[in-house]
Amino acid sequence: METVVELSGVVAVLSNFPALAGIDLVVHRGEIVLLHGPNGAGKTSVLRVCAGLLPIERGEGSVMGVNLRTHRESVREQVGLLGHSNGLYLELTVTQNVSFWASTVGATAQEVALAMQRMKIDGRLAHVKASQLSAGQRRRCALASLIVRRASLWLLDEPHAGLDTAGQDELDAILQSAVSSGATVVLASHETQRSRLLATRVIKVDGGLISGSES
C-alpha cells in the first residue's frame, strides 16, 4: 500500500514552543485516520506539518513522496486542509466563495454546483454573504471549496464542529466517497464516537507525541 504520509521524530515549533515533540506517523493511501487527544496536544500541528505549512525543526517527514524539510511548498497542490478557520472571504456570497476556489484550479461551474449541492448550501443560501452564515453553514461552505479543489490528501481539523447531525452524516458520506475515489483522510476531532465509526485507524496525540494507536 502506498505511503501517503511519513513522519519520523518530527519536532515542530510555534514561537519557541515545541508543539510537536517528536512525532512518528505513517499513513497509507485510502485510510481514514483519526487523531484525538486533549486541547494543546498538537493535533492541529500534525495536520499543518502534513500540509507543508508548519516547518519541521527536527526529524524527517514526507508527504506523497515530497520531502517536507526541503520542498514543503510543493506538497500543497495535492493536499486540502480545513483548519479552525474556514478560509472564506466574508464579504462574498457562498457561490462567489466556492466559485473563486473553483476558478483557481480550473474547475467548471457544474463542479461548483455539484459541490454546493452535496453540502446543501445551494438554493437560498447560495446568495448569502459568508459573514451572515452560521458557523455550521460556513463550515459547509469551506467543505464545498475543498471538494471542488479535488485534493488527494484531506486534512481536517474538527470538521464536525458546528454541523448538525444531518450535516455530520453528509460529511461522513463525502469522506467515504472521497476515499473510495483514491483520496486519503486525516482528521483531528473531539467527536470521538462518530469519528471512530468513520475511521480506519485511531491515534491518540498527547503532549506533542503519539501516545497510542488502535485500528
Place this chain on the structure above:
Amino acid sequence: MTTTQSTATPTTQKLGIATAIAVIFLVLSGLIFSAEDVVQGSTVRMMYVHVPSIWVAYLAFGLTALCSAVYVSNRSRSLIWDRFAGASAEIGVLFVAISLVTGSLWGRLTWGTFWVWDARLTSTAFLFITYIGYLAVRRLGGTFSQRARRSAIMALLAVLEIPLVHFSVNLWRTLHQKASIADPNAKVQLDGFMLFTLFWGLVSFSMLFAWLLIHRQRLMALEDAVQDQGLDRAIQERRTEAGR
C-alpha cells in the same frame, strides 16, 4: 547551571590589539599630527571620523547583501551566512548613525546648519531607515531558517531600493542645486599627511568593523544555541508532562 563562554579567540585578540593600536594612531594623527585646513581650520578633523564611518557602513551593507545572496543560493542553507548578514547590518546601521551625526556636526561647524537636503545626506538618511526596517524584520521570530529566508529577501530588496533612491535623489537635487555645495569635505585641500591620515582612517575603521563583525556573529551563534537549548528543555518538559 550557567557556563560563560567568550566569543574571543587568539585570532580576534590579536586583531583587537592591532585595531586598538591602529585607532590610537588615527586619533593622534587626526587630532595632533595632521595640519589644519586652510579654510576650515580644526573642524576638518571631523573628516577623519565621518568619511571612514560612511565607508564602513557601505562595506557592511555590501557584505549583508553578499551574505544574503550566498545564503539563498547555497543549497545547504548554512545559517552562518545569515548570521553574518545580520551582524553586518547591525554594525552598518551603527556606522551610518555615526556618519550622520558627525556629518551633521561638521556641517553645523562649517556652514552653520545641522542638516541640508543635498543628495548625499538624503540618500544616507534613507539608507539608515531602510536598514532599520531590515533589522525590524529580523526580529519577527520564527525558526532560524524562516528568519534567514525573510531577511535575505529584505536585504536583496534593499540592494535594489538603495540605488533607485540614490539615483532619484541625485537627479532631484542636481536640478535644485544651490550655489554652495553643502558637503563640507568637498572643498578641503588635502596635503600628503592629511590624505594619509584619511586612508589610515579607512584602514583602522575597517579593522574595527572586522573585529566587531566576528564577535557579533559569534554572539549571535551563541544566542541561537541558547534558544536551541531552551527548545530541548521545552521538548523534555513537554514529554514528561505527556507521560503523566
Place this chain on the structure above:
Amino acid sequence: MTSRMQTVRRVSLAVVRKDLRIEWSSKVLLNQVAPFSLVIMIMFAFALDNEGILQRVAPGLVWLATLFSMLVIVQRSFAVETADGALDALRVAGTEPLGIFIGKSLALMVQLLALELMLLAIALVLYAVEPTAMGYAETFATMLIATIGLGFVGTLYGGLGAGARGRETLLPLLLLPAVAPVLIGATRATEAAFGSGGAQSSEGWPWIGLLAVFAGVFGAVGALAFGPMIEE
C-alpha cells in the same frame, strides 16, 4: 502558452476579480479611504495656510495623500485575506503565488488609480491648480505608471505584513521608504505637468521614465519574492 503560464493567468484573473468584487461589495474605498484622503488634503491646507504655497506644492500633497491612503488600502487588501484564514488556505492549496501576486497587484492598482483621480479633482478645486491640455496628458501618464509601481511594491510588502500577528505595524516603516523614488518622481513629473513653480512640461518626462524603471524593478522582484514572503 505553457501550462504554468496558463495557471498563473487563471489564478491572477480569479484573484483580481475576487478582490474587486469584495471592494465593490464592501465599498471601503468609497466610504472610508476616499473621505480619509479628502481629510488629509484639507488638513494640509490648515497646516500650510497660504494659497500661493498650496498651489505650488499641490503635486506633492496629492502624492503624499495617495501614499498615506495606500497604507490603508494595502492593509485592507490583506486584512480580507487573514480575517478567516483565506490566504493560509490559498497557500495550503499550493495556489500559484505569482498568480496571487499579479492578481492582488492589479486590484490594488485599480483602487489606487480611482483614488488618485479623485485626489486630482480635489486638488484642482481646493488648490486652484490649472494645467494645460499637455499637462493633463502628462498627469495621467504619471499616474498610470506610478500606480503600476505602487501596486507591485504595496502587494509585496503587504504580503510580508500579512503573515503572523504583530507584523501589520511594520508596513508603514517598510513601505514608505521603499516608495520614496515614486514620491520624488511622481511629484516632479506632476509639478512639470501643472507648471508649478515655473516648471516646464518637458521636464516631467524623464521622471516618468524613472517611474517606469521602478515599476519594472518591483514587478520583477515581486514576482520572485512574493511566494517566500507570504510564508509563515
